Amino acid sequence: EPEVTQTPSHQVTQMGQEVILRCVPISNHLYFYWYRQILGQKVEFLVSFYNNEISEKSEIFDDQFSVERPDGSNFTLKIRSTKLEDSAMYFCASSPYRTSGMSYEQYFGPGTRLTVT
Amino acid sequence: QQQVKQSPQSLIVQKGGISIINCAYENTAFDYFPWYQQFPGKGPALLIAIRPDVSEKKEGRFTISFNKSAKQFSLHIMDSQPGDSATYFCAAFTGTASKLTFGTGTRLQVTL
Numbered sequence: 001e002p003e004v005t006q007t008p009s010h011q012v013t014q015m016g017q018e019v020i021l022r023c024v025p026i027s028n029h030l031y032f033y034w035y036r037q038i039l040g041q042k043v044e045f046l047v048s049f050y051n052n053e054i055s056e057k058s059e060i061f062d063d064q065f066s067v068e069r070p071d072g073s074n075f076t077l078k079i080r081s082t083k084l085e086d087s088a089m090y091f092c093a094s095s096p097y098r099t100s101g102m103s104y105e106q107y108f109g110p111g112t113r114l115t116v117t
Numbered sequence: 118q119q120q121v122k123q124s125p126q127s128l129i130v131q132k133g134g135i136s137i138i139n140c141a142y143e144n145t146a147f148d149y150f151p152w153y154q155q156f157p158g159k160g161p162a163l164l165i166a167i168r169p170d171v172s173e174k175k176e177g178r179f180t181i182s183f184n185k186s187a188k189q190f191s192l193h194i195m196d197s198q199p200g201d202s203a204t205y206f207c208a209a210f211t212g213t214a215s216k217l218t219f220g221t222g223t224r225l226q227v228t229l
Contacts, residue, residue, distance in 0.1 A: 033217075035217070042219045042220065042221045042222055043153075043161060043206060043208075043217075043219040045216040048215040048216055055215045056215045056216050091160050104149040104151075104166070104210050104212065105151070105163060106210075106217060107163060108153075108160035108161045108162065109160050110158075110159055
């Protein structure tokens with residue numbers, strides 16, 4: 001069964017450093033998302049991406065964040081200058097396209113645990 | 118108005134019992150309501166979902182009940198098993214906003 005994959009599984013970085021989290025969405029999916037989950041809290045939406053552009057972003061997704069689909073398979077989240085409060089689990093998700101329009105089913109990857117020290 | 122409220126925060130059910138988790142929303146633009154199951158260290162896994170034009174959806178031991186007028190929906194797990202022990206999140210989605218809004222989660226423990 002196809003699944004979303006994410007690398008690395010755990011990333012430790014120092015405050016102020018740049019990090020890039022990588023995701024390979026399910027093949028043939030066209031809608032891509034990043035969410036984050038601070039330990040013990042709910043999952044929070046960061047950004048959605050379709051047709052090579054951002055569809056929607058939350059207030060969390062400020063100028064320090066960016067997303068990119070550099071090729072036909074990868075989807076990345078970059079944090080330019082990490083802060084302590086960026087420590088969280090980051091999940092990538094993808095949705096297929098239906099002939100009737102957007103599919104609402106989102107399939108999540110296993111996550112990348114980001115620890116900022 | 119974008120919040121989804123979920124209760125209870127934690128739930129202990131005996132094996133074979135029924136687990137019930139409730140959610141409420143305010144934004145009437147939401148038009149898709151999925152439930153996700155999350156095991157420790159894993160990503161949320163889509164369990165079951167419902168559209169607001171249906172009052173109930175059943176898949177195996179899992180049932181969603183939906184009350185559009187009350188803006189509430191719930192997950193029922195029949196014949197709960199120890200393997201169902203996980204955190205369950207309700208969520209809501211609107212195509213116009215292109216994002217899932219999650220509830221705060223319910224940690225379910227099924228005891229022997």
